[in-house]
Amino acid sequence: MCSELTTDVLIVGGGPTGLMAANELLRQGIDFQIIEKRTKPSQQSRALAIQPRTLETLDQMGLVDRFIKQGFPSPGAKLHFEGTPLAKIEWSHLQTHFPYLMVLPQSKTETILENHLVEQGGSVKRKWEFSHLSIRDGYVHVTAIDPNQREKTMIARYLLACDGAHSPVRKDLNIPFSGEGENTTFFLGDVQVNGLDSTYINVFLTERGLAAFFPFKEEHYRVITVDFSKQHFPHQDALSLVELQESVDRIIPHQFELTDPQWLTQFGTAHRQVPSYRYGPVFFLGDAAHIHNPAGGQGMNLGIQDAANLTWKLALVLSGKGHPDILDTFHTERHPIAEATLKGTSRALKALTIKPPWTKVRNWLGRSVLTSQTMQDKILNQISNLAVHYRSTPHAEKGLDPLISSSALCAGDRVPDLIFLNNNHSTIRLFELLRKPRFLCLYYMEELNASHLSEVMDTIHTLESHFKDQLSSFIISKGGTRKLFKDLPAMLFDVHGEVPSKLGMKMGHLLVIRPDGYVAFHLSSWKSEPALEKINLWLKEQATV
Structure with a gap:
């Protein structure tokens, strides 16, 4: 039954x-x-690895502190070519509240x-x-x-x-x-590593393969090797500590002793979608x-x-x-x-995993690229997922306002976290406002005055009457006459001047943020007609995209 x-x-x-x-x-x-x-x-x-953008997403859920408490924040990676330190890559340059790789x-x-x-x-x-x-x-x-x-x-x-x-x-x-296998066998072990004491991820590249060491919080490391002498054989899940130790010794001879294995395995990889x-x-x-x-x-x-x-x-x-x-x-x-x-x-x-005689060329190119801070920042923004955006999709392109500067955030862009003071002069972050699962409407004016406030309130009332509990509205200003904002609960003060510099908002702009922390659209006017049109694009007219 x-x-x-x-x-x-x-x-x-x-x-x-x-x-x-x-x-x-x-x-x-x-x-x-x-x-x-x-x-x-x-x-x-x-x-x-939990990347910075994922930590931001967990922050918007109100969960990130649990992950930080149990994880290990690695500040970066050290790359070694043939035993010689090549480059130290630092996550601290990333523009986020979480400029590190969380190892958990x-x-x-x-x-x-x-x-x-x-x-x-x-x-x-x-x-x-x-x-x-x-x-x-x-x-x-x-x-x-x-x-x-x-x-x-x-x-x-x-x-x-x-x-x-x-x-x-x-x-x-x-x-x-669809896709194909990559014909590479990885050895993996969660072990203690005697002879290595580092908060950084350490990657060793030699003519015999690669060995990477990721520090855990509990004094263990994730050790991964690609041993060129162990490729092109059928692999299976079973792996012994002796085999992993031999692999590490072949790649970087007799530097580290592996003990206390928590998990050992081997695996192959493919790329498919x-x-x-x-x-x-x-x-x-x-x-x-x-x-x-x-x-x-x-x-x-x-x-x-x-x-x-x-x-x-x-x-x-x-x-x-x-x-x-x-x-x-x-x-x-x-x-x-x-x-x-x-x-x-x-x-x-x-x-x-490039093999001789091309390893020297790889090492030379790697040294040239990774010692450039500009290139490091570009690579890390991709790896951290902070550079992920949706602006090239048809619906995002349809939401663009030609009067918005190309340097400003536009439809499909990730929104960074900002720090405000609210009407009670308490600190509040933008990501905290995103914990309510709804669209977030931000109206920006450099300084409050009665005329501008009347226009903004008209738009707020129009949008909220149409969309009710689907959005939250906040007026953002550097300041203004206290009698104008004392009775406005949805008031934020941009005391750090981050709204123009990080969002690209100017006087009269309206920015709407999606529940997942990406821009729905950015308008050069906060008047209700264009705002209604753009919100309807997301909520009621997707068939026209």
């Missing part, structure tokens, strides 16, 4: 991507179910996300395994096996496939996963949508950002406040980001 469960969104897979999606849907007030065949969160570290095992990331989900009233259906699905009348009908080995039918408006590189959902739908992230009511996120090698520590971050991008759009549609075609922007925004990551990580792996 097969019983039925109904929900708005069914998430298949309880890894970091699925748990992020569940938390965001819960924050948006959307009914969901999440199923996971494992009995508990991952006990292996797997993904390790995936097991802890999953635990933090699941604990928060439970605290907020959600849960993961563990020991539930996806079997197959069908799509009928616009709904997804999923057959799953529950912990008692009984078949259950789950019916959902939408399904999020967050079920990993070997996605059963993707296979059941016969979705292509689904052609479309949306198939009707089914969406692919994280490793189910894209896989690549571990260069740059991107994988888990891509999945978490996929979830942050999609969930607020689902919430708009399911609440009847957004046009269903807004969901197509998940593919148009996120597919190119992963595609570029696949290409970038493939190029990086080829450069890192």
